[in-house]
Amino acid sequence: MNNNLVSTSMEKSFGKSLLYTLPMFLITFIFISGGKVDFSNLPAALAIVVTFLFMNILYFMMHYTGKTDKFRVILFIIFALSLSFTLIKNMMEMRHSMSFSQADLLECKIPFCHLVIPMMIIPAAFTKSIIFPGSVIGGFADISSMIILWLVATLVLGRGFCAWGCFYGGWDDGFSRFRKKSVIKKISESWRWMPFAVLFMVALTAAMTLGPTYCDWICPFKAVTEFEQISSVESVAKAVVFISLFLSLVVVLPVLTKKRTQCSFLCPMGAVNSLSNKITPFVVKIDKKACSECFKCVQVCPLFALTKEDVKNGKASVFCSKCGKCVDVCSKNAIHFGIKGVPAGTMKNFSRNLFLFVSFLFISVFSAGSIINAVQSIFKLLF
Amino acid sequence: MFLDILFMVDSFILGLSTGSACLLTCGMVMFPYLLAGSADVWRITADLSIFFLTRLTVYFLLATASWYFGQVLFMNPVVKSIVPGILYIVFAVMLIWYSISRKRQLQCPSGFVTTIDNRRLIPILLGVVNSIGFCPALFIILTKGASESTLVQSYKAFLAFFIGSSLWFLPLPLAGKIRKKKVLQTIGILATGLAGIIFIIKGITSLIGGLINE
Amino acid sequence: MKKLKMITGITWAFAGLILMFILFPGMNNLSMSVSKLPFMKINPNYNGGVVAKQIVEASCTLDIRKPVFDGLLKERKSGFVQIDWRGTVPDNIVDTIDYDLDEIPDFTITIDRIKSTTSINAMSSKVLNIGVSTPTSYGWAVRVNLKK
DSSP: OOHHHHHTTTOOOHHHHHHHHHHHHHHHHHHHHTTOOOTTSHHHHHHHHHHHHHHHHHHHHHHHHOOSHHHHHHHHHHHHHHHHHHHHHHHHHHHSSSEEOHHHHHTTOOOOOGGGHHHHHHHHHHHSSBOSSSOSSSSTTOHHHHHHHHHHHHHHHGGGHHHHTOTTHHHHHHHTTSSSSOSOOOOOGGGGGHHHHHHHHHHHHHHHHTSOHIIIIIOGGGGGSOEEOOOSHHHHHHHHHHHHHIIIIIIIHHHHHSSOHHHHHTOHHHHHHHHHTTTOSEEEEEOTTTOOOOOHHHHHOTTSOOOHHHHHHTBOOTTOOOOSHHHHHOTTOOEEEEETTSOTTSSHHHHHHHHHHHHHHHHHHHHHHHHHHHHHHHHHHHO | OHHHHHHHSHHHHHHHHHHHHHHHHHHHHHHHHHHTTTOOHHHHHHHHHHHHHHHHHHHHHHHHHHHHHHHHHOOSHHHHHHHHHHHHHHHHHHHHHHHHOTTOOOSOGGGGGGGSSOTTHHHHHHHHHHHHOOOHHHHHHHHHHHHOSSHHHHHHHHHHHHHHHHGGGTTGGGGGGOTTHHHHHHHHHHHHHHHHHHHHHHHHHHHHHHHHHO | OHHHHHHHHHHHHHHHHHHHHHHTTTHHHHHHHHHTSTTOSBOHHHHOOOEEEEEEOSSEEEEEEOOBOOOSSSOOSEEEEEEEEEESOOSEEEEEEOTTOSSSOOEEEEEETTTTEEEEEEOSTTEEEEEEEEEETTEEEEEEEEEO
């Protein structure tokens, strides 16, 4: 069979792709702009229009070319970069520094992120309180909004949150694409259970100390967001840990392995999202009849979610983030987005269209604010 | 502040993290023997109680011995800070190595006990061998016992370690039904390695404290 | 059975789609509901605890908060008390504090806001040292470490 013909079976004609993009076009327009664009503030209006058009072009291309990951990753990386940019810019404007002060801690002004959620569950159950110096409601990245966002995303997308929603994942996803071939090829499968061990330890230590251990001592993304003011030996030690983990797990190892090593070996949220993969409606399925067992999908999977055994068994493991890299690379179209309960190899187009709509809607609306902010800043800088 | 609280509960965390791996290597050996024969609920409870009591007794003996040696060997306060600091780092590195090494032994050291032809002795011997199985975690807790200033504190450290590791043994009768034994074992071993990092930090803190006071 | 599984799966997938539709427009209402859950309040170790006594002066207000010893299951042996000066805070502060409200002074705190120095004179054996002393958006805040 002609490889090219098979690989493009998810492709659509120009008109059909446009038709599929239309609902996303309208919905994102309403959600992002609130239904109207105020051209009295030209840079802001242009930023909204550019972001909105850019996102919808990506969505159109997903339908037109039949490729998912190729276009998802562009938005994913831009989301990560723009969020860090927006956060750093806000901090520089408000505090003239990337670090937060003792006063910010005392006044509970620290932005909340989803990585705190696994640590706050046990203390919330026992002390009926949140162990984080943030705002419960109102203000930038408040606790209630972030919990709702994560909860809905993880319920619907499962670990798909790690490929379609996490505003940190774009960093190591980006670095994992730097080289054409990996330098380090053999990594033991046992390591993919590391996030569960990290989750166990951070949940335990957070409960014992009533402090968000991961944020305080481990989170590599402190290096590109905000961290504690350097005022003691302890804060120096923390900064060293943040920077070393960022350089090793987010930059160097992804470049050398072509894998998302921070997400695969460290992130406790990844472990929680893997568990939620058990209930989510969307899955990646393998049609064993069509599979030629070339194992290209195993090779390209950025999260060690596919092993040869998984392919032979016909389903991706709980680690799957539904990024679509394996789907894009499969020349036989055997691996595809599916819906739980629907047999592999059937309703491929329907499942993909529905999954793409849901996941793209989430990432586009969730990322819009920070991307618009970053684009607006670039416009202001240029003009 | 965070480190102070963390070091207060480090024995419990060490026990809890090593306990999971310990249960899944030794639990499978112990389980059939604890439940063999005409085992009713009372017999199982009695055997498990004897096993726990033996472990606790052995730990208290070890707490006393380690504290005594600590008092004799670390008379100088600077030495009392530097030597345990070095020992913590060495044993913690061993613990991490154990967790990442592919050649680690995954067989229960107390397996031979179950071959003894005396049913009543088995829970006691299992408790003894299980407590003194020479692993890096035990060396760490012995170091902690030796560096404590009072015997009561040494007892507290061993008690916390005992409680942490024993929690995993409570659902022992269910151990045979665990479907994903290999996965849980892997997570337990990796968590043990992470507990080692806490003791490296503790060792460095102790070492720096000792060097500053020198 | 296969058909039932299929229908359930597809229904669940469409429910996901609806959830996603509701999420962003309903964000304010949803997060407001979450914020009302019983555990949705900041732990006293972070927000400093509730105000136990307020002393109002001409230009500034002094808040003495309830001492915080909160642990997971029981109170800890060590904790802190937070004192806040709100309003127009003078450059030099000297205040004697009775944090346990037993009408016996526990410590005197001296702050030089210009030099950013803080010192404490403990009058109770339960008072350890200064944990935090910092300017805030509302004035100045100090956390004094305590033991039980």
